[in-house]
Amino acid sequence: MECEADRKRVTEAFRTFLSSYDMENSDIKRKAVHTLKTAENCVLIAESAGKDTGLAWLIGMLHDLGRFPQVTEFNTFWDASSVDHAALGADILFKGGYIRNFTDCEACFPVIEKAVRFHSAYELPDDLTDEERTYCNIIRDGDKLDIFRVFASAKPEEIFKTSRENLLSSSVSDEVMEQIRKRRTVKHALKKTPADRFAGIAALGFELKYPVTQSLARGRGDLDRYLSIEFTNKDTDKKRKEIRALLGL
Numbered sequence: 001m002e003c004e005a006d007r008k009r010v011t012e013a014f015r016t017f018l019s020s021y022d023m024e025n026s027d028i029k030r031k032a033v034h035t036l037k038t039a040e041n042c043v044l045i046a047e048s049a050g051k052d053t054g055l056a057w058l059i060g061m062l063h064d065l066g067r068f069p070q071v072t073e074f075n076t077f078w079d080a081s082s083v084d085h086a087a088l089g090a091d092i093l094f095k096g097g098y099i100r101n102f103t104d105c106e107a108c109f110p111v112i113e114k115a116v117r118f119h120s121a122y123e124l125p126d127d128l129t130d131e132e133r134t135y136c137n138i139i140r141d142g143d144k145l146d147i148f149r150v151f152a153s154a155k156p157e158e159i160f161k162t163s164r165e166n167l168l169s170s171s172v173s174d175e176v177m178e179q180i181r182k183r184r185t186v187k188h189a190l191k192k193t194p195a196d197r198f199a200g201i202a203a204l205g206f207e208l209k210y211p212v213t214q215s216l217a218r219g220r221g222d223l224d225r226y227l228s229i230e231f232t233n234k235d236t237d238k239k240r241k242e243i244r245a246l247l248g249l
């Protein structure tokens, strides 16, 4: 599949999409930057996998469209208490033909739709074509890589919407640790405390599919930086060190 993503057109259309949102809102701004960085990550991953870098970049640019209405309406990025932002993004693009602002490559529509819809799903559905699965995996890796950058650089209280003290004194639930010890990502429903959510982000490191993503994650050092914060809760701090070791950091 060769997708001639017109970068200028896509960037312009993304800017037009953003113009209906409040760019003074730090959450909106953060997601706009995250979108651009994720798209660049997708290019690096597609390149190393011998896949179409134009299509991978386009999917990166489109993957989080649902975040903007989500945070505007609900003031949260927590899907469980608002909407499935990935499904919302796919619906925005494909229910009324909004995708045509970005590309006319109809052959790519099914791949783009699936990749956007399932980029943050706990597991991919079984009925994807090989091509759909590949681009789903590319965006999932590219997204995680940038999530590590975001979480390593932002203040925990901004990201977790709780005070720093609250985060650092909170505990990690047994069910969350159980998943992590199996080197699995953590389902949202299991995350009950701020420290659970902290640990859940780190656990994304277990599911990087491509060797290039693993080496970029290691080389950039974001996950390492993220996991160097010291918890005042002794048990949580012990678990933080255990998670680091499990991730080979």
Ligand SMILES: [Fe+2]
Pocket: 063, 064, 085, 086, 119, 120, 143
């Ligand atoms: Fe997302």
